[in-house]
Amino acid sequence: SSHEHKLNFKKSKELCLSYIQDAVLQKQWKRAAEFLTFYIESLEKDFSREYVGPSEIIWRIGTEILCHHSRSSMKEFNSFIEQMKTLRVKRYLKVCLEHAFHLLCNGLIDEAYENLSVAESWRFGEQTVIQDKEMKLIRAYRGVLDYYSWSKQKNVLMERGQDGFEDLSVEQEMHSCFRKAAVNLKEIIKIPGVWDLFVKCYVDLLEFYGDHDEARQVLNEYAYNSKFPANPNAHVYLYEFLKRHGESKKSLISALKILHNTVPSHELMIEFNTMLQKSKKRKKRQLGLKVIFAALDYAGWKENVKAWSCLARQVKQIVISEKHLGWIKQEWNSRKDWWPAFHFSRYLAKKNWQENESLSHEKALVAGILLGKDCKYFKYVSHQGCKAQVKRFRILKKFVNKHNPVYLRIS
Amino acid sequence: DFNERCAQCSEVNWGLTDGGRFYCKSCHNVTERTREVVNTDFISNARVQTISKGLRKEKKTDGDCEWYVCEGFQLVLKKQAEALEALGVCPQMKDKILCNFWRCYLQKSKQAYCNRPAGETVKALSVCDSSTDVDSEPERPGLLHLLSLSESEGDLQTDCSFASSTSKVSASTSVCSGSVDGRFYLMKNQKENLRMTMPMTLSFCYMALLWLREPMTLSDLLRFVVEGHIPYLNVFQHFPEKMKLCGLDLKIFCVESWPAYEEVYNKMLELAAFLDLPRFPDITDSCFLHPDILCMKYLMEANLPDELHNWTCRVVKKICIGEADFLTLVPGNKSTRKVKYDVLAAAVIVVVLKLLFLLDDHYEWLLSDFAEERNKNNKEGGPYFEFKKWYKVIKCSLDVEQKKLDEERAKYLWRCEKPLFYSAEKKSKVLKRRQMVVNLQNQFGKLCGSVPPAEKRNPSSFQLSWSEEDTNGSCFHGHSLKGILQEKCGLLTAMNPDYWLCTVKLCTEKLCGHLAHYREVDFPQSYHFVLRLFSFLLRIQPSFIHDEVCMIEHKLFNKRLCKKPKYNRGLRK
Numbered sequence: 001s002s003h004e005h006k007l008n009f010k011k012s013k014e015l016c017l018s019y020i021q022d023a024v025l026q027k028q029w030k031r032a033a034e035f036l037t038f039y040i041e042s043l044e045k046d047f048s049r050e051y052v053g054p055s056e057i058i059w060r061i062g063t064e065i066l067c068h069h070s071r072s073s074m075k076e077f078n079s080f081i082e083q084m085k086t087l088r089v090k091r092y093l094k095v096c097l098e099h100a101f102h103l104l105c106n107g108l109i110d111e112a113y114e115n116l117s118v119a120e121s122w123r124f125g126e127q128t129v130i131q132d133k134e135m136k137l138i139r140a141y142r143g144v145l146d147y148y149s150w151s152k153q154k155n156v157l158m159e160r161g162q163d164g165f166e167d168l169s170v171e172q173e174m175h176s177c178f179r180k181a182a183v184n185l186k187e188i189i190k191i192p193g194v195w196d197l198f199v200k201c202y203v204d205l206l207e208f209y210g211d212h213d214e215a216r217q218v219l220n221e222y223a224y225n226s227k228f229p230a231n232p233n234a235h236v237y238l239y240e241f242l243k244r245h246g247e248s249k250k251s252l253i254s255a256l257k258i259l260h261n262t263v264p265s266h267e268l269m270i271e272f273n274t275m276l277q278k279s280k281k282r283k284k285r286q287l288g289l290k291v292i293f294a295a296l297d298y299a300g301w302k303e304n305v306k307a308w309s310c311l312a313r314q315v316k317q318i319v320i321s322e323k324h325l326g327w328i329k330q331e332w333n334s335r336k337d338w339w340p341a342f343h344f345s346r347y348l349a350k351k352n353w354q355e356n357e358s359l360s361h362e363k364a365l366v367a368g369i370l371l372g373k374d375c376k377y378f379k380y381v382s383h384q385g386c387k388a389q390v391k392r393f394r395i396l397k398k399f400v401n402k403h404n405p406v407y408l409r410i411s
Numbered sequence: 412d413f414n415e416r417c418a419q420c421s422e423v424n425w426g427l428t429d430g431g432r433f434y435c436k437s438c439h440n441v442t443e444r445t446r447e448v449v450n451t452d453f454i455s456n457a458r459v460q461t462i463s464k465g466l467r468k469e470k471k472t473d474g475d476c477e478w479y480v481c482e483g484f485q486l487v488l489k490k491q492a493e494a495l496e497a498l499g500v501c502p503q504m505k506d507k508i509l510c511n512f513w514r515c516y517l518q519k520s521k522q523a524y525c526n527r528p529a530g531e532t533v534k535a536l537s538v539c540d541s542s543t544d545v546d547s548e549p550e551r552p553g554l555l556h557l558l559s560l561s562e563s564e565g566d567l568q569t570d571c572s573f574a575s576s577t578s579k580v581s582a583s584t585s586v587c588s589g590s591v592d593g594r595f596y597l598m599k600n601q602k603e604n605l606r607m608t609m610p611m612t613l614s615f616c617y618m619a620l621l622w623l624r625e626p627m628t629l630s631d632l633l634r635f636v637v638e639g640h641i642p643y644l645n646v647f648q649h650f651p652e653k654m655k656l657c658g659l660d661l662k663i664f665c666v667e668s669w670p671a672y673e674e675v676y677n678k679m680l681e682l683a684a685f686l687d688l689p690r691f692p693d694i695t696d697s698c699f700l701h702p703d704i705l706c707m708k709y710l711m712e713a714n715l716p717d718e719l720h721n722w723t724c725r726v727v728k729k730i731c732i733g734e735a736d737f738l739t740l741v742p743g744n745k746s747t748r749k750v751k752y753d754v755l756a757a758a759v760i761v762v763v764l765k766l767l768f769l770l771d772d773h774y775e776w777l778l779s780d781f782a783e784e785r786n787k788n789n790k791e792g793g794p795y796f797e798f799k800k801w802y803k804v805i806k807c808s809l810d811v812e813q814k815k816l817d818e819e820r821a822k823y824l825w826r827c828e829k830p831l832f833y834s835a836e837k838k839s840k841v842l843k844r845r846q847m848v849v850n851l852q853n854q855f856g857k858l859c860g861s862v863p864p865a866e867k868r869n870p871s872s873f874q875l876s877w878s879e880e881d882t883n884g885s886c887f888h889g890h891s892l893k894g895i896l897q898e899k900c901g902l903l904t905a906m907n908p909d910y911w912l913c914t915v916k917l918c919t920e921k922l923c924g925h926l927a928h929y930r931e932v933d934f935p936q937s938y939h940f941v942l943r944l945f946s947f948l949l950r951i952q953p954s955f956i957h958d959e960v961c962m963i964e965h966k967l968f969n970k971r972l973c974k975k976p977k978y979n980r981g982l983r984k
Contacts (some may be wrong), residue, residue, distance in 0.1 A: 008668030009825050016821040038822045040851045062855070069858050080854060106908040184545055377651055 091133035143184030150177035308362035344377035368400035626699035683742035705756035758959030782894030795894025929954035
């Protein structure tokens with residue numbers, strides 16, 4: 001407790017640190033800086049046996065303070081970070097990397113590039129080997145910046161190309177950037193990890209230079225290699241690539257299927273459902289229904305007209321054909337307990353009608369089929385719609401009334 | 412002067428042991444020839460004087476001089492005595508009392524002023540020097556053991572490797588410590604010789620103060636140390652340039668914690684016994700340390716009515732703790748319980764408060780309301796004391812002061828300008844690190860805004876002060892206790908008829924070190940509050956005061972405790 005009368009160096013610094021932490025949490029940067037000045041001398045007793053020692057604490061907290069304090073400047077920040085780099089050899093590259101991030105966040109791209117280059121050329125005996133991972137990251141980020149340069153030059157060329165000018169030096173530089181970027185990006189994506197940024201850049205480069213096979217391989221690896229952590233984005237990238245290159249529906253569907261399994265609420269589910277609905281295969285169409293129901297389980301989709309229209313279309317189609325009502329029954333089984341309150345309450349009926357007529361129209365159809373014409377939602381919306389003499393609502397009313405018995409079969 | 416050839420090795424290469432005998436530096440053969448001890452004077456001047464012999468050797472390397480650990484301590488004591496003098500302690504303390512105590516200590520611990528040399532020193536040297544062979548390591552484990560003994564100062568890994576590397580070099584004294592006997596100092600057998608430590612310097616000071624019956628309690632002394640008025644932390648800064656500190660000297664002279672009251676106090680008792688001191692000058696009722704006077708002081712500081720003093724004196728008298736025989740220190744006498752004057756006085760006040768207000772979280776508030784009622788009709792004289800009002804005022808001040816103190820504690824700077832390093836190899840690293848620390852401090856210092864630098868508190872005996880001129884009525888000194896007293900047979904007695912004992916049975920202090928074991932949750936909050944107040948003033952744990960309270964209560968209710976073995980709380984007085 002703070003009333004501890006036996007005070008020694010260690011306890012005193014722990015106490016000091018707790019004041020710093022309080023100040024940082026309350027965003028009192030001046031106070032934090034004040035207490036930090038008293039904490040700094042613990043560097044002179046840095047045992048480096050603790051999990052997080054004074055030098056790391058000072059680095060991290062000092063960074064926070066300098067980022068937020070009104071009177072601190074980039075110059076001060078840089079000088080502080082340079083000292084932090086020399087403080088602990090074991091952390092040198094990590095500090096360099098974070099320094100580069102900070103510079104990038106402040107729009108100082110050239111400085112960041114320079115920093116990363118300097119860090120790349122660092123050698124320190126066995127530390128270089130121990131910090132191999134950080135080094136790869138540094139090279140990778142420098143690769144990203146090279147990609148960025150390449151991209152800029154590419155755009156310049158594209159523009160000038162339209163004007164009919166040809167600029168050889170820019171083109172050469174562009175290619176050199178490509179080479180530098182490619183080499184480093186390729187390296188890092190070999191290691192299992194989440195490398196969305198690097199993968200995207202690398203694939204973009206490969207596509208531009210026409211190496212589609214390599215690009216496909218990279219994306220496949222990234223999506224399907226079990227050593228890599230599960231990453232929905234990997235499947236999205238792969239899908240988008242396949243789409244760009246006009247691959248078969250089969251491969252597109254298999255890419256999206258995994259996405260549906262991992263992230264049922266993903267925005268691509270609409271596209272997926274649309275694709276599946278068009279399929280000639282029964283199983284695919286059934287999957288489509290499953291996909292759209294699953295997406296609408298999520299609150300984020302509640303007011304998405306497109307999603308509801310997909311579901312409505314498919315439900316309508318099934319009802320008209322009178323085939324495969326069992327599919328609807330299957331999907332509805334696990335949802336009938338909670339979807340009514342979730343989607344089809346009277347409150348929502350009013351709200352949807354007021355805010356978004358199309359939404360209410362699509363939802364009303366689904367509600368009418370699933371819950372019957374006497375359900376709150378359908379009754380209210382169709383009544384309002386007919387009262388307002390909107391044609392499609394009259395059509396809707398007729399349709400639901402006609403197919404009313406259906407809901408008995410699926411409930 | 413001495414030019415004979417050594418009997419053992421025939422060299423003429425003589426040095427002097429601590430005891431003033433000649434010894435051969437080549438083969439460490441000690442002769443019986445002694446040199447007259449020249450300088451026995453304790454002249455405190457700026458330059459360090461050797462205390463045991465006149466010979467001072469200059470190292471050939473860099474003009475550093477050889478110095479012994481006890482010389483270092485002597486310097487420390489000198490600085491501390493000067494600081495005390497500046498605070499108003501009489502000059503006698505430094506020039507006569509402390510001096511003599513120190514001299515006596517050196518004699519008793521055989522570091523000087525005796526005929527027999529501190530034989531261990533020389534012997535150990537010869538063992539060390541002859542083991543240039545890496546494999547013969549009777550000494551090495553000792554050194555490693557040493558390094559792990561006290562609080563580690565640096566990276567233990569590098570320390571160990573450093574230690575192992577020294578045994579390869581011809582182990583001359585300068586490698587492991589700046590002082591001549593630094594590394595042997597820590598190896599000495601403590602029990603026989605009462606090895607000197609930094610906290611013990613304060614024990615010396617307190618002992619001298621007590622001998623002179625100066626108006627400074629131990630808690631005052633320790634507070635002044637923490638506030639920086641008495642050199643303690645980093646006192647080695649004041650060592651002269653030529654006295655280099657390194658290696659194991661750091662373990663001896665660098666402290667990384669504030670000394671605890673108990674530690675300093677107990678060491679003082681040990682010291683007094685070790686020095687075979689006679690009975691200290693009597694503490695009489697005109698001495699500052701007498702409970703009657705100290706109680707008055709603390710009552711004032713705690714903003715309590717002066718009238719309470721009558722009650723404290725009554726308690727003191729009743730249990731005979733105002734007697735000179737009880738209060739005066741007799742070193743070596745193990746039968747009597749030693750008196751901590753400050754804690755005792757505080758505890759007396761706590762007992763009085765319990766007597767008058769019960770402090771059971773109910774009665775004191777009822778009584779306060781009652782006094783408040785009576786105050787409404789009270790036209791003549793001063794207002795009646797109301798516990799509730801006092802509590803509010805004190806709580807407020809206490810919280811503010813405690814908060815300030817906590818922040819001060821968080822802001823202590825332990826390092827000083829003079830850098831410390833274990834060895835010459837580490838020097839550059841240490842200096843670089845120091846430079847970085849200074850840079851960072853400056854950088855963040857600029858971001859502090861307009862925060863004024865922490866002012867050193869002015870040394871003052873009173874931490875809290877209250878003035879009767881305060882118009883907001885926050886000074887209770889002049890308040891009357893009549894509001895809570897009643898007349899009985901022409902005498903004013905407390906309205907409170909009850910009392911609760913802190914503990915029914917006292918612990919055996921010798922076994923567990925305490926008379927009782929205090930846990931906040933077991934006691935009323937008002938009681939805890941009062942303990943907290945004095946705990947803050949004295950800078951000691953509430954449990955220490957609680958112990959004294961238990962002791963006083965058992966003396967006070969001794970007869971009843973003895974008469975009725977079956978006994979419960981709520982005893983009537």
